[in-house]
Amino acid sequence: MAKCLQNLHTHSTYCDGKDTIEEMILAACEKGLRSIGFSSHAFWKGLPVPKQVIDNYKYEIAEFKKKFADKIEVFCGLECEMHGDMDLCGFDYLIGAVHYLPLGNEFVCFDWSAQDVQTIIQQYFGGDGMAYAKAYYQQLAQLPQHGSFDIIAHFDLITKHCEKVQFFDRSSKEYQWAAIEAAEQLAGKIPYFEVNTGAMARGYRTSPYPDMFLLKELKRLGFGAIISTDCHDSRFLDYGYQDAVEVLRECGFKEQFILTKDGFIPTEL
Numbered sequence: 001m002a003k004c005l006q007n008l009h010t011h012s013t014y015c016d017g018k019d020t021i022e023e024m025i026l027a028a029c030e031k032g033l034r035s036i037g038f039s040s041h042a043f044w045k046g047l048p049v050p051k052q053v054i055d056n057y058k059y060e061i062a063e064f065k066k067k068f069a070d071k072i073e074v075f076c077g078l079e080c081e082m083h084g085d086m087d088l089c090g091f092d093y094l095i096g097a098v099h100y101l102p103l104g105n106e107f108v109c110f111d112w113s114a115q116d117v118q119t120i121i122q123q124y125f126g127g128d129g130m131a132y133a134k135a136y137y138q139q140l141a142q143l144p145q146h147g148s149f150d151i152i153a154h155f156d157l158i159t160k161h162c163e164k165v166q167f168f169d170r171s172s173k174e175y176q177w178a179a180i181e182a183a184e185q186l187a188g189k190i191p192y193f194e195v196n197t198g199a200m201a202r203g204y205r206t207s208p209y210p211d212m213f214l215l216k217e218l219k220r221l222g223f224g225a226i227i228s229t230d231c232h233d234s235r236f237l238d239y240g241y242q243d244a245v246e247v248l249r250e251c252g253f254k255e256q257f258i259l260t261k262d263g264f265i266p267t268e269l
Ligand SMILES: [Zn+2]
Pocket: 079, 097, 099, 153, 154
């Protein structure tokens, strides 16, 4: 069994996580991780998180970096929405994500439930699930316009609720082309993507994001892989790590990237 080295996609009580920063760090130490990074949501319920909250978050993580310096390396990151309008300086790394689609006059979150997805497809896409999927990938491809991101979060988040209800055909060429086109547009602009087991931990998916066809394309396009669990509960900090390693190997990856004080470095899988 491969041992989990690092998790850079974690949420605490600063957003929708269950545990405090300190509880997450203690759990990471217990599980033997060499480092942990926090990636609080910069945008929440359609609004930017207030500056004061982000400042407190940064301060608290800086304090715990010192407190735990001899036990584990702690990094301060952010999971950013493309329409967020905040100062993105002073973080160790930035994850770019799309959880909202600009529809009508508002940003609509498609991440919550299958019921919401159903409503969005009916209300905004005339019942056409494929048009909905394509709108997501068009948004994703625009990420670099909104910040200098290091990691693309859950590349095919749009598939989160698709295992129970088939909103669009994931095996169709039409769907896969939309995803591959986004990957081609992001290549050379955001260096890393994550293999994310978060939806497995929460019972939405039976395999990590992204789907295998997409992993192979990301490999072809030269993206580096980062394994994360998109953790909202310290019990799941290393959930599905072995699955992520196996799927990466199966798709031809020989290494994953780890964040260190000297930046991201490749490590053998
Ligand atoms: Zn996310």
